[in-house]
Amino acid sequence: MHLEEQRSTLEGLKIDADKGFLTMHFNISEYDINEEKLFSYFNSYQGQRYWFRSKDERYNIVGIGYIKSISKDKFSSAVMSEEKAALYNDIQQVDLDNDLKGRLSLFGGIKFDDSHKTDEWNQFRHSEFHLSKWQFSLSNNELFYTFENNGESLTQTFDEIHQILSEIDSHTVQESDKPELKMMKDIFPEEWKTLVDEAVDRLDEDAFLKVVLSRQRLIRFDSNISPLFLINRLNDESGTYTIYYEKNESSFVSKSPEKLFDIKDNALSTNAVAGSSERTLDDDENRQSKAFLLSDDKNLYEHALVRESIVEDLKPYSHYVKYNDIPEIMENKYIYHLHTPITARLKDDVDVFQLIGAIHPTPAVGGMPKALSEAYITEHEFGTRGLYAAPVGIVEENNNSEFVVSLRSMLVRQRSASLFAGCGIVKASGSEEEFKETSVKFTPMLNVLGVEWSES
C-alpha cells in the first residue's frame, strides 16, 4: 500500500476516547534500517532501550523508550497477567497495511530469585516488562509507534514518523572506540572451588541430587563501555540468542544458547540443555569431545535430571508432552552441550506467566529438587544472580512468546562489567573441572567486550 493511501485511512479514523494509548503499525520495508543505526540515532533514549533477537530470528526486535511498564518487587503470575491484560486493553491499535504480520509486544524479565546480597542489580525491579514507544520488528520490517492519546492530529504524527524513518535510513553510524582493559579478576576463585567441594559433600543420591553454582568475573576499562561498541560486537556470534537490555545506567547483555520456552498458538517448544564440554579449534579433539558427552555417565545423568523436571513441570498445563529419550549435541562457538528438544500442546486457559512460574528455575540453572537447591544457592553462593540465568523475553497479547534462560551474560555499568557463569554440580563433580567449565562459559561475553584472554 502506498504512503498516500495509508495516510488517508487515518483521516476517517474514529479515535476511541476511552483508550489511553494509540499504536500505529507501519510497514517499513522501503527504509534501510538496522540495529546499529537505531541505537546510534536514538542515543538520547539511553537507559530505555532493548534488543532481543531469537536464535531463529522469529523475533528480532529493537525497542526504544519505555512508554508503559509493568513492574513488581515480587513475582506473582496472576498480578502480571492481570496488568498485562489491562495494559493491552488501554491501547487502540491501527494497522496501516493489510498484510502486516508482527504483533505489539512487551519485553522484560524476572530476576532469578529475590535475594539482595549486593546492590548491583538495583536498577532492575524483580519483575519488569516494557511496552516501548518505538518497537522495530526487524524480522518483518515493521514498526509499532505508540503514543499517548492526547488529541494530536494522526496525519501529522504519520508524517513526522516518516520523516524520522527517512533520517534513520540516511543516518551514518560513527565507529565506536574499543575500551582499554584496565583490570580483570575472578571473584573469590579459591573460595568458589571450596564451595563446589562442600556442595559435592552435601549432595546425596536420594534427597539432594544436583545444585548449579555460579561465579563472577569482574572487568574494568579505562573509559565507559559504549552501547554501540556492544551492539556491533553482539552481531558476531550466530546460533545464539541476543539480549541487550538497558535500564537507567545499567545494561544487561546475554548471548544465551538456551531457550526457556516459546509459544505459538498454544504449541510450546522448549529444550533441555545440560552437560557440557569445550569446543576448540582442533577437529580431532572436537570429535572426541562430542563422543565423550554422548557417553559420559555424569553428563548424561545431569542431563536426564533437567529433561525429566521440565517434562513433569509442563504436564499439568499440557494435553501432551513429547520428547526423544536420547539427547543430541548442541554446537555453540566455544562449547558443546547435550540437549533434548521438548514439545507440548498447552491447555486453553494457560497463561505465559503461570508457565514461567512453573518451569523456572529448571535444574539446568537451579538444581534438583528445586526448592532445596534454590535455598542452597541463596544461602551459599557469593553475590546476587539478578537477571543471570533468569527468564528474559518477549510476550504478545495472546500469550505467543519466547523466553530465554539468560546465560553467558553480564551486567555492564559505566566502566565495569560483571560476567556470570555457572555449572551443574552432582555427586561425581570435581571443583577443578567445574572451575574450568565456568571459565569457558565466560568466553562469549569476553568476546563481546573485545577482551583478549587465554584460559590456562
Ligand SMILES: C=C(O[C@@H]1C=C(C(=O)O)C=C[C@H]1O)C(=O)O
Ligand atoms: C549455568 C550455566 O549453564 C547451564 C549448565 C550446563 C552444565 O552444567 O552443563 C550447561 C548448560 C546450561 O544449562 C551457565 O552457562 O552459566
